[in-house]
Structure formats: C-alpha cells, structure tokens
Amino acid sequence: MMSYATPIEIPRPPVLMVGTGLAPRLGRWAREQGIARTLVVSDAFNAARVAQLDLPGEVTVFGEVKPEPDVPNLEKALALAEQAKPELVVGFGGGSAMDLAKLVAVLPGSGQMIHDVVGPDKVAGRRVKLAQLPTTAGTGSEGGIRALVTDPATQNKLAVQSLHMLADIAIIDPELTMTVPPAVTAATGVDAMAHCVEAFTSKKAHPLIDLYALEGIRLVGRFLKRAVADGHDAEARAGLAIASLYGGYCLGPVNTTAGHAVAYPLGTRHHIPHGLACALIFPHTLAFNAPAMPEKTALVLEALGLPPSADVAAVRDVTHRFCADLGVEMKLSALGVPEADLESMATEAHAIRRLLDNNPRDISRDEILAMYRTAF
CATH class of the missing domain: 3.40.50.1970 (Rossmann fold)
Structure with a gap:
C-alpha cells in the first residue's frame, strides 16, 4: 500500500x-x-x-x-x-x-x-x-x-x-x-469494475487512485443491472462510461493484479472475449485475496450493493451470484474450454509476473489451477 x-x-x-x-x-x-x-x-x-x-x-x-x-x-x-x-x-x-x-x-x-x-x-x-x-x-x-x-x-x-x-x-x-447487447454490456461492465477492484486491492494501491476505484465500483453496482435490462437507459449508460474511464485511470499508475493474469489465457488460448473472461474469474480472485485485504474487500462488496464481508466463501458466493444474475456465463466448460487445457493455462497465468507481483497475496500455480477447476 x-x-x-x-x-x-x-x-x-x-x-x-x-x-x-x-x-x-x-x-x-x-x-x-x-x-x-x-x-x-x-x-x-x-x-x-x-x-x-x-x-x-x-x-x-x-x-x-x-x-x-x-x-x-x-x-x-x-x-x-x-x-x-x-x-x-x-x-x-x-x-x-x-x-x-x-x-x-x-x-x-x-x-x-x-x-x-x-x-x-x-x-x-x-x-x-x-x-x-x-x-x-x-x-x-x-x-x-x-x-x-x-x-x-x-x-x-x-x-x-x-x-x-x-x-x-x-x-x-x-x-x-446503446447498441451493445446485454451479454456484452454485462461482461464489459464487470471488466471495468475489475480494473477498479484490482487497483483498489493491489499492493501498489494509492489513496488518490482509491478515490476513482471505489467510485467506479459504486457506479457499476448502481447502473450495470439497469443497462443490461434496458440498453437505452441513458443515465445507466453514462454511469458505466464514467466507471470505465475511472477504471482506465486505475490502470495507469497502479494496474491490475491476479484477476487479469488468471483471465488472460482464456482470451489468448480460447478467444473468450476479455470482459467475459474477467467476469468469470472475478469472484475467485477477489475471494482468494480477501484474507489479505479484509477491510477493502468488504468495501468492494458494499459499493456493489452486496452484504459486506471478508469471508472467503461468502465473497465468492455473492460476487458469483452478482455476475450470474447479469446473465454472464460463469462456467469454463460452457465456454468450450477443454479440461485438459487447465494445467497449461495455470502455467501461463502464473508466468504473468507484471500483474501477479502486484497481487496482495502470493498465489501459486497450483492455486491458480484450483481456481480454474472450481470455475470449470
């Protein structure tokens, strides 16, 4: 910090x-x-x-x-x-x-x-x-x-x-x-939120960036469900656009952590759109990091309008439900990822040190593999 x-x-x-x-x-x-x-x-x-x-x-x-x-x-x-x-x-x-x-x-x-x-x-x-x-x-x-x-x-x-x-x-x-379909709206909205969440809980987190990060998470919590339900909701679309910009501000001086590292092989190997990959992985990495960042994890959930907690199982469950309720596919198997690829994906993700070195909790290759298996 x-x-x-x-x-x-x-x-x-x-x-x-x-x-x-x-x-x-x-x-x-x-x-x-x-x-x-x-x-x-x-x-x-x-x-x-x-x-x-x-x-x-x-x-x-x-x-x-x-x-x-x-x-x-x-x-x-x-x-x-x-x-x-x-x-x-x-x-x-x-x-x-x-x-x-x-x-x-x-x-x-x-x-x-x-x-x-x-x-x-x-x-x-x-x-x-x-x-x-x-x-x-x-x-x-x-x-x-x-x-x-x-x-x-x-x-x-x-x-x-x-x-x-x-x-x-x-x-x-x-x-x-406004022409973005509901499924893409949901996935890209969670990607914007992931930029904010990962910067907020990073080893490199900075109070100045925390301001943008937490407000970006709040905007997603307030407007993403509305935009998915009605793509022509002008206020919701504007709120998400600003949340995305704030997430971009988070990327510059702080950057992302394990969430993006674990998501990247889904895109590079299996061409799963980046936002969807980040959304699918988000509950698992936030829950994994909760013991290292209990107060900030609770603030993330509160900003999303969810019950604040730092309990690993509770964090995973409520954020998984948050994404699934938006219509995001939350199973790797349903997206065509072969189970035989999980080992190679874990090796690739673990090698992305430019992001994993920012993570608030050290994560091993086997722990990444366990996340993939849970998400499978």
Missing part, C-alpha cells in the same frame, strides 16, 4: 469530452487541427458508422479489428497506415480497437516493430494526432497509455506502455454504447 506522500502521476488526454451526443465533435476538433487525412481503426460493426464522427478530408477505415487482436491483426492495420499516411489516427470501438489505434499511431515510420516496444517507455515518439472514442464501457483504454496484443507464437499478451500513446482527444459518448 502506498501512502499519501508516495509520488504518483495520472496521465489524462489534454481534451476529454464526456456526454451524450458528443461523437460528431471529433470532426470539429479535426478541422480545427487542419487534419486532411484520417485513419479510423475499428471493428466491422463500428466501421459502418464512422460517418457519425463527421470527419473532414480523406478518411480511410481499417474495419477488421478482432475481439482479441494479435500481431498479424496489428500488422495488417500497420500496412494500411503506411499506405494512407494519416495525420490523425482514431480508435473507434472497444478496447481492442483503441489499443491497436495507439500502436498504429506510434509505429509507422518509427523504425520500430511491436517487439521493440514491449514493456514500459520504449516507444520512440509519435508524429500523428491520436483520438479515442469508446463504443463499449469496459476497458477505459481511451484515457490510458497501455496497449495489449497477443503474440500467437507464445500465446502471451504483449503489453506496451508509453506516454506517446496518450490520446490528444478522447470523446466518451454514452450514446455509442
């Missing part, structure tokens, strides 16, 4: 707009910047509604972002960027699109490849403008300086961190999230 006196920095986009109907403001901003060529990095669904951004000049769209983007997916986007030579790169979609947009903004023309920049502060610089517009409320990537892609050779996430990947402008328009 950090003290109030521990130095901390929270990078934020210089221009941050939050509110319903703001998406077209990107076009106005781009005109003010004199932008003539833009590359939008998006998934297929959002590629079809790029016109909503009202962008000026020549607009090229890379609309092939995968749910769990890998190096070949990134290389395809980079090749298009080399052709389009954009002055502005826009991430328009969920965390996958925004993460690829960050890398597309910094790598072309730099002489660097993805493996050259893995880790903190290795990116040489950025020559183009970068804008981020989230269309889900989960990752908070619009406000952060990290990007993740999967290396198919190792089945591991490559994590890049650099202030050069901070957006010049981020526009959070909750209206863009």
Whole structure:
C-alpha cells in the first residue's frame, strides 16, 4: 500500500469530452487541427458508422479489428497506415480497437516493430494526432497509455506502455454504447469494475487512485443491472462510461493484479472475449485475496450493493451470484474450454509476473489451477 506522500502521476488526454451526443465533435476538433487525412481503426460493426464522427478530408477505415487482436491483426492495420499516411489516427470501438489505434499511431515510420516496444517507455515518439472514442464501457483504454496484443507464437499478451500513446482527444459518448447487447454490456461492465477492484486491492494501491476505484465500483453496482435490462437507459449508460474511464485511470499508475493474469489465457488460448473472461474469474480472485485485504474487500462488496464481508466463501458466493444474475456465463466448460487445457493455462497465468507481483497475496500455480477447476 502506498501512502499519501508516495509520488504518483495520472496521465489524462489534454481534451476529454464526456456526454451524450458528443461523437460528431471529433470532426470539429479535426478541422480545427487542419487534419486532411484520417485513419479510423475499428471493428466491422463500428466501421459502418464512422460517418457519425463527421470527419473532414480523406478518411480511410481499417474495419477488421478482432475481439482479441494479435500481431498479424496489428500488422495488417500497420500496412494500411503506411499506405494512407494519416495525420490523425482514431480508435473507434472497444478496447481492442483503441489499443491497436495507439500502436498504429506510434509505429509507422518509427523504425520500430511491436517487439521493440514491449514493456514500459520504449516507444520512440509519435508524429500523428491520436483520438479515442469508446463504443463499449469496459476497458477505459481511451484515457490510458497501455496497449495489449497477443503474440500467437507464445500465446502471451504483449503489453506496451508509453506516454506517446496518450490520446490528444478522447470523446466518451454514452450514446455509442446503446447498441451493445446485454451479454456484452454485462461482461464489459464487470471488466471495468475489475480494473477498479484490482487497483483498489493491489499492493501498489494509492489513496488518490482509491478515490476513482471505489467510485467506479459504486457506479457499476448502481447502473450495470439497469443497462443490461434496458440498453437505452441513458443515465445507466453514462454511469458505466464514467466507471470505465475511472477504471482506465486505475490502470495507469497502479494496474491490475491476479484477476487479469488468471483471465488472460482464456482470451489468448480460447478467444473468450476479455470482459467475459474477467467476469468469470472475478469472484475467485477477489475471494482468494480477501484474507489479505479484509477491510477493502468488504468495501468492494458494499459499493456493489452486496452484504459486506471478508469471508472467503461468502465473497465468492455473492460476487458469483452478482455476475450470474447479469446473465454472464460463469462456467469454463460452457465456454468450450477443454479440461485438459487447465494445467497449461495455470502455467501461463502464473508466468504473468507484471500483474501477479502486484497481487496482495502470493498465489501459486497450483492455486491458480484450483481456481480454474472450481470455475470449470
């Protein structure tokens, strides 16, 4: 745990707009910047509604972002960027699109490849403008300086961190999230909450970040069920969008812990969407950490509107029910994960030291395997 006196920095986009109907403001901003060529990095669904951004000049769209983007997916986007030579790169979609947009903004023309920049502060610089517009409320990537892609050779996430990947402008328009289906709304909402919870209970937890973390958890507890029930509930969508942003603030200076480490192999090996993987794992890691963080664990449950407790079984049961009641599939077997893969997954998860070293309680490979078996 950090003290109030521990130095901390929270990078934020210089221009941050939050509110319903703001998406077209990107076009106005781009005109003010004199932008003539833009590359939008998006998934297929959002590629079809790029016109909503009202962008000026020549607009090229890379609309092939995968749910769990890998190096070949990134290389395809980079090749298009080399052709389009954009002055502005826009991430328009969920965390996958925004993460690829960050890398597309910094790598072309730099002489660097993805493996050259893995880790903190290795990116040489950025020559183009970068804008981020989230269309889900989960990752908070619009406000952060990290990007993740999967290396198919190792089945591991490559994590890049650099202030050069901070957006010049981020526009959070909750209206863009109203088309998100209930199941995806639930999973991405729990992902946003997991960012907050893991930062709140981390060894690196900081009082300044705790403020964002606890409020992000409260917002999810208050609004996620409403948004799942009614996707056009404007207040609920806005509350979740802000919760996701707060989760993004948590990722920068503190980052996640065991929850994300244990969830990652579900995405890299079995292509389970990241939010769903985090939701399925969330009850197990929160319960595991409860003995090391009893007071904060009770505060997490209280913020979610659940009975406060630090009892391992009680924590697991109430949070499992919270996720299941949202319609989240909570069994690995139902998601097509073969039982024979659990051993390899546990080995891979245990090797993700950049996250596990933040965990408030040391966790062994066998304890991770036990979580997978319980969740199976």
